[in-house]
Amino acid sequence: MASKPKQLLAELSHPGPHEVLRGNLALVGLPGVVYTPRSGLGLAAIAFGHGWLQPTGRYRDLLRHLASWGIVAAAPATQRGPLPSHRLLASDLLTTLDVITTVRLGPDGISVDPAHLGLAGHSTGGGSAVLAAAQSAEPVPEGAAAKPRIQAVATITAAQTLPAATDAARAITAPGLHLAADEDLVAPAIGHAEAIANAWAGPVQLRTLGKSSHLGVTEGKHWSQLLLHGKPHRGTQQLTRALFTAFFLTHLTGTDQYLALLDSDVKRASIELLDEPAA
Template sequence: MARTAKHLLDELARPGPHQVLRGDLALVGMPGVVFTPAAGLGLPALAFGHGWLQPPSRYRGLFRHLASWGIVVAAPGTQVGPLGSHRLLASDLGTALDVCAGVRLGDGAISVDQDKLGLAGHSTGGGAAALAAADDSRVKAVATLAAAQTRPFATDAAARCHVPSLHLVGGNDLVAPPRAHGELIAQAWGGPSQLRVLPKASHLGFAEGKHWSGLLVHGKAEHATHRVSRALLTAFFLVHLAGQKTYQPLLDESVKAAPITFEAVPSVSA
């Protein structure tokens, strides 16, 4: 019997079958972290951009979750200061993909398929993911969490992106209100695009733990936001990078915790 979107959400909200290893991008000259399944060849991989003032450690649960489902995640720890460059973070996301695709991870038991690369990010890291995707033909899918506008403009870059995208925004986001940020990026996207609103999520609801930036940025870590966003990102990348169409129904249907509010599938010219 076919599983419903709700059943798939419940399944993917739980950790996957793989044991997880944690590594350090500093070994290749860049601050940041890498999370991988304990073993596997030809795996999908993504680079993740952190939000404004947020270190990669605030997303460790998400990285571990994705890795438990067979997805390698690399997250640069660069440009974390208040004046961090969005353009340079986008460049670092590309470098992180280089590491995933070009370096045998673990003890040689882990490799990444260069045709299964994606990008994701939170806040300005989501905007930086759009900047990076616009100039990197290797990228096959992009997901953003509470995406925020960047300089150069993420909305301009989005128009040059023709790969599938998923954009999750918070209905209680006072930092990057959806209509002024994530929704505009989703609507500008040049390829297939879906926007979902998590009604009660705040801007920092997608981050984890506590951090001093909570004194400046509205919101706090939210378990319900983590649960839904982890499941949806896992489904999105398993479908579009790993080709596991079993999870397509979760991407096709609204769920109460994250209804689809905008969707576009551009027509292909003959």
């Protein structure tokens, strides 16, 4: 009989019970996409940062997968040029969360609970998610608009940013999950995901995905593969979907159903760092 972590991994590797709708963030003033369950009020939500030069369409199945499990998933399509501002992408991620928490989504008036928000990202989009989480933790000046309060952050092959994601990580007390790739030649774990995880102020986990490269999580073909090492990898995509889903369901919805998966090594996703600060 399969062990419980393996059973949970298999369960979360498949789409969830919700029918999924796709929307265009441009309709509310920000280029990008949003995936939602067909119905629901007070849902959890995440904003996802794309990697260097990557269109949001390369993460379509990941975002759709999260929505099928009841998590609204939005991705701004900004800062896609060769010289992006990581700081501005971080701000756009927070703006995305502001947008989806203040407007009703979908034909049936889907809503997001501003107390159940997370951030995620790939490559420099992962680094920008870290910057955004640190920004949200900063004190708000009197009279200024409140920032979204981030409850969880997950990255896949996170890359350092300017300013440094490592420095930003020291201000983040929300739980973090960082997935590195063992064949990543663009952002090797030692100077990127591992450094970010080691600097994390809150509970944090670092996993290494086997047989995976920097672009393993992306979907389809894109001309940027001529510049960046790696290519889409089905196993990486499946592991990322399952682990991100378990992580965000646990930390944004309060369920403990998937803790056994988060606390265990699984094939090709071994835990390299597990740090639970004392209460």
